[in-house]
Amino acid sequence: MGHTIRVGDLVTGEAVVLDLRVAQLASRAVAFAFDVAVQFGLLVLVFVLAPVDIDGALQSALAISILILVMIGYPTAVETATRGRSLGKLVMGLRVVRDDGGAIRFRHALVRALGGFIVDFWVLGLAGAIALFVSLFSPQGKRVGDYLAGTVVIHTRVPKREVELATMPPQLAEWASGLDLSQLPEELVLAVRQYLSRHDELSAQTQWDLGVRLSDDVAAAVRSPRHEYTAPRAYLSAVLAERRRRAAG
Template sequence: MGDLVTGEAVVLDLRVARLASRAVAFAFDVAVQFGLLLLVFLIFPVGFDDALQSALALTTTVAVMVGYPTAVETLTRGRSLGKLVMGLRVVRDDGGAIRFRQALVRALGGFVVDFWVLGLGGAIALFVSLFSAQGKRVGDYLAGTVVIHTRVPKREVSPTEMPPQLADWASGLDLSLLPEDLALAVRQYLTRYPELNEKAKWDLGVRLADDVGAAIRSPRAEYTHPHAYLAAVLAERRRRAS
């Protein structure tokens, strides 16, 4: 179990993915990327001169090798096909869901440094990951991300009480869009809320509430405290699960 520490010095108990599981996920993703490249080259137009064909081939390769992971991890909030198979997800260093910027930086770092252009087929990624406490590669350091397991053992925590004033609102939420890693980060925040100072309670609560609001497409109202908002979401999620 690896601990992620937020900017407010709050420890989130998220299980960091290690080299073996990430390598298998990477192999799945590489197979998909090479399959896409093969498909593109099979339907590639012919009749151009050699220089133009080389330029088009290079552009297509970069588009697939960088565009695929960027698009997929942005749309799925950190889960490529390989990560989905292995139960992994990319999250920010503070435990929040990644966005386009983090996905693009990871993909560029992977293509240029970790694996292909300078990476000697993954040698640099392997070397850096072995010396990283959280199994990070260069792309993760540049993007401020880490890969975690989403299939974590359940922990006994105190049930979150539903704020009465938000019960009706929470009953109409679509919580199927809430990622497991984000729900876990919210649970950790609510569990440790009494231990935090006032600034950390507010800053981390707002950050998590913004991520949750974006995920479930129901943002927090300005007059609603982040703790109440997050407690309502988690309590409703638990009620439906039970």
């Protein structure tokens, strides 16, 4: 039977959990408060700039359209464009990913925004009471919108012990210094970190299969394939170590 990999609740076929750090309620609440402040500011700005010399029916229709645009359209557009990071989540080091650990797309962002507006927070949500209740009973801190969209919010800031796992193999240092890392997706970086952190807990076959799969994905992003004589673990470590070196520099 082939191995199945999920990142987030990431479970290999051997039931080894490669757990991404699910965001806690407190950090999500702060990120949400920041996003609400931004949306409120946008609403005020738009209403101030909106024309006032129009009849009542048209004014009501315009007000509803603006409300939908800011409360649903804005978060959908931002999370789609940033692959899961609103301004509040960026501040708190959070990201929305799919249940399988991949980057969200437009439909995921739209369903989350609709679920948040209608159920979790505003229309039916009693100013967040439903979102709070559902999140408290969810092992992954999901609100209704996350369940509907098949998403989960995770931390992107990695603990020191995980960062230190990505060490530079001396024989790959020169090669890594010439890599173009600008197209390396954050969610793939997170999956590689998890692989490196749990490498020694996996069987030899899973180490190889998962390592090759991740190496192929990384190679496509950095446009530099793994040499057949280079182990996947060394290849992935070199890429992440070089990425950390540039970020520090």
